[in-house]
Amino acid sequence: MTHSQHDFSKAASEETIQRVADRLRKRNMEVFVVDDGDAARQVVLERIPQGAEVHSGKSKTLEEAGILKALQEPGRSDFLRDRYLKMDRKTQAREIRKLIAAPDVMLGSVNALSEDGVLVATSATGSQLSPYAASAGKVILVVGSQKIVPDLDTAIKRIHEHVFPWEDVQVRERLGVSTVVGKILIIEHEWIAGRMTVVLVRQPIGV
Numbered sequence: 001m002t003h004s005q006h007d008f009s010k011a012a013s014e015e016t017i018q019r020v021a022d023r024l025r026k027r028n029m030e031v032f033v034v035d036d037g038d039a040a041r042q043v044v045l046e047r048i049p050q051g052a053e054v055h056s057g058k059s060k061t062l063e064e065a066g067i068l069k070a071l072q073e074p075g076r077s078d079f080l081r082d083r084y085l086k087m088d089r090k091t092q093a094r095e096i097r098k099l100i101a102a103p104d105v106m107l108g109s110v111n112a113l114s115e116d117g118v119l120v121a122t123s124a125t126g127s128q129l130s131p132y133a134a135s136a137g138k139v140i141l142v143v144g145s146q147k148i149v150p151d152l153d154t155a156i157k158r159i160h161e162h163v164f165p166w167e168d169v170q171v172r173e174r175l176g177v178s179t180v181v182g183k184i185l186i187i188e189h190e191w192i193a194g195r196m197t198v199v200l201v202r203q204p205i206g207v
Contacts, residue, residue, distance in 0.1 A: 006154055008162040011204050012145040016115060020148055021200055023117030028190040030197040037065035040142050040199045045070060047140060047197060048077060048105055055080040055103035057128030061142050061206030062107060071107075100127065106136035109206055110187075111163045112155035113148050119187040119198070120155040122163065124171075126183040133185055139196045144205035152186070159184065166207050 012020070021031045032043050044067050048054060054077045062068045071077045080103055084096045108128055110121040119141065123129050132139055149155050164181055171179040190196040 006149060006158070008149075008158050009146050009204060011202060012148040014202070016148060017145050017200055017202060020113060020115055020117055021198075023115075024198050024200075027117050027188065028193055028196075030194065031200060032197070033200045033202065036201060036203045037205050040201050040205070041065045041067050041070060043199050044107065044140055044142065047138075050076065051078060053078040053080065053104040054107060055100050055105070055131065055136070056107035057123070059107070059109050059142075059206065061109040061144060064205050065142060065201075067107065067142070101130060102135040102137075103131060104137040106131040106139045107142075108132065108139070109142050109144075110147065111207075112158045113143055114151050114155055115148060116151070118152060118155070119143075120152070120159070121185045121187070122159050122181050122183065123185075124179045124182040129183055129185040132187065137195075140199065141197070142199045142201060142205070144201045144203070146204035147206070156184070163207055 017033060021033050024031045034040050034043060044065075048071070054071055056062055056068060059068070071079050072082060080100055084099055087096050089096065106128070108121070110119045112120040114120070121129060121132060132141075147158070149158055159181060164179070168179050171177065
């Protein structure tokens, strides 16, 4: 199969998943391999202390796994998304920016993961990318195995050909405008041991 014919919705083989997990570990990331969204949710919740400050970008993966719903249960966490959405973006923009820029725990996903263990995430605004890269205390990424691609070129192709069309429909329905591929973050290595955790899900989850 050539790169242009890559099926961006198909689960990766077990051999590929285990190889990618090993390469992620060599890049100084903690890795868990689980079967499905329920198992991913269990791993994530076990790693977040009761009442911890948590932020997340909007994520179909986290929604499908039931992670966002679990974190919004009363007393479970200090879920920053709930807090800042109640704030006035016009008069409290500075407070919102500072609140969500450096959470204790940042949850999310990525749009692609190369077989060599390189994580690739895109965002129209980039708001979740700085916590991923450096400013969050800990980062937990839940990644469906369908996001594994042969290389970085195919990762970028997946963003433009597979992720963007889906996301554009969502943004048009929600906001009445088109989205953009604004910023792309490439994570090759984590400097701080124990800071970044990747939960690889065998079953396709998310986009």
